Amino acid sequence: MKRNKKACNADHRKLGELLDLFSFHDIAPAMVFWHPKGMIIINELRNYIRELQKERGYLETATPLLVKKELYKISGHWEHYQENIWSLKIENQAFALKPMSCPETVYIYASKIRSYKDLPLRFSEFGYVHRREKSGVLTGLFRVYGFIQDDAHIFCRPDQIFTEINNVLKLLTKIHKTFNLKTSFALATKPSKAMGDLKLWKKAENSLEFALKKRKLRYETRPKDGAFYGPKIDVDVEDSLGRKWTLATIQLDFQIPSKFNLFYIDQKGKKQEPVIIHRSSIGSFERFIGILLEHYNGSLPFWLSPVQIWIIPIGKQHTKYAQDAMKKFIKNNYRCELKDTNETMSKKIREGEIQKIPYLLVLGDKEINTQTVRIRQRGKGDIGAINIEKFIAKIKTDADNKRF
Numbered sequence: 016m017k018r019n020k021k022a023c024n025a026d027h028r029k030l031g032e033l034l035d036l037f038s039f040h041d042i043a044p045a046m047v048f049w050h051p052k053g054m055i056i057i058n059e060l061r062n063y064i065r066e067l068q069k070e071r072g073y074l075e076t077a078t079p080l081l082v083k084k085e086l087y088k089i090s091g092h093w094e095h096y097q098e099n100i101w102s103l104k105i106e107n108q109a110f111a112l113k114p115m116s117c118p119e120t121v122y123i124y125a126s127k128i129r130s131y132k133d134l135p136l137r138f139s140e141f142g143y144v145h146r147r148e149k150s151g152v153l154t155g156l157f158r159v160y161g162f163i164q165d166d167a168h169i170f171c172r173p174d175q176i177f178t179e180i181n182n183v184l185k186l187l188t189k190i191h192k193t194f195n196l197k198t199s200f201a202l203a204t205k206p207s208k209a210m211g212d213l214k215l216w217k218k219a220e221n222s223l224e225f226a227l228k229k230r231k232l233r234y235e236t237r238p239k240d241g242a243f244y245g246p247k248i249d250v251d252v253e254d255s256l257g258r259k260w261t262l263a264t265i266q267l268d269f270q271i272p273s274k275f276n277l278f279y280i281d282q283k284g285k286k287q288e289p290v291i292i293h294r295s296s297i298g299s300f301e302r303f304i305g306i307l308l309e310h311y312n313g314s315l316p317f318w319l320s321p322v323q324i325w326i327i328p329i330g331k332q333h334t335k336y337a338q339d340a341m342k343k344f345i346k347n348n349y350r351c352e353l354k355d356t357n358e359t360m361s362k363k364i365r366e367g368e369i370q371k372i373p374y375l376l377v378l379g380d381k382e383i384n385t386q387t388v389r390i391r392q393r394g395k396g397d398i399g400a401i402n403i404e405k406f407i408a409k410i411k412t413d414a415d416n417k418r419f
């Protein structure tokens with residue numbers, strides 16, 4: 016990846032340190048230590064995706080981090096993907112840290128008999144996964160050994176493939192639009208190292224292509240770039256620095272259902288094999304946060320900002336008023352900090368700007384007398400004094416502050 020000058024200025028590793036979001040330590044190479052402020056970003060993102068998924072009938076699951084290696088032998092991951100799997104021996108049993116959640120999710124599907132009426136079943140998981148990467152390619156949050164994956168598996172009947180893929184395409188476009196990321200699509204076809212028969216591959220590739228065409232989406236074809244168990248649609252986004260990222264994928268899978276003998280009972284009472292659609296929307300949380308930090312140059316949208324408001328009393332005699340104001344913001348679920356340290360006002364404002372705080376509120380005698388707060392808005396400067404309740408109503412309705 017070419018990193019132009021603008022991108023270098025917005026290096027997410029520097030921003031992460033400046034904004035106190037995360038750190039890396041030799042004691043756990045290529046793994047992120049998330050600080051409290053970084054965790055706020057993760058949780059806000061997770062809640063956002065969770066809400067959208069809930070409206071669309073997804074059910075959340077969680078599967079173990081550590082499983083017996085034989086799981087990946089059945090799924091085919093051991094044969095095709097073992098160089099990326101961390102494995103270890105415990106009491107002479109071979110275990111692996113899961114590199115993805117799919118094969119384990121299969122056990123939830125198979126935990127009871129499913130009828131054609133139960134499908135589609137949309138399982139989602141914010142799974143913590145580990146993958147081995149060559150150490151030379153590890154760069155900050157962009158490539159780490161352990162990360163949270165925004166993942167979902169849709170178990171459906173063959174006649175439901177188109178509707179499900181169509182809905183996934185709509186959902187992903189919506190999510191990427193929230194962050195002003197331009198979305199584009201690519202169809203990745205059968206790689207040379209793949210499992211399953213050619214006819215199934217063709218069928219799966221055709222289904223994906225059909226959905227892209229029906230939605231009138233422009234796409235390119237990436238020959239031989241599919242996963243070993245099925246073709247995929249790569250969903251790429253373009254950030255504010257003009258860089259392209261493959262953020263999400265939609266994969267059609269006829270192989271894992273057959274490897275694990277999955278079935279549902281059809282209208283005639285016969286066993287039929289379901290299809291699995293694997294999909295992510297932002298991929299790895301770590302990588303996505305790295306992209307967002309550079310895309311926004313650290314000025315994250317209001318709803319994602321770890322600290323949204325600083326309250327700065329001018330003198331000691333204004334602290335009580337500042338504390339009362341702070342209580343009102345906290346009561347309304349805003350993340351707010353009181354800056355009543357001894358530094359000069361101009362130093363605090365400069366620091367607030369460096370910290371990319373969306374709103375800096377300054378309070379003194381004048382504000383107490385008029386029951387107002389003086390506001391400095393990120394990117395706009397001083398926007399005047401306003402009554403606290405009115406200001407709370409303003410930040411609630413301001414379009415820039417909304418998620419979607």
Ligand SMILES: [Zn+2]
Nearest residue numbers: 115116117293
């Ligand atoms: Zn999967």
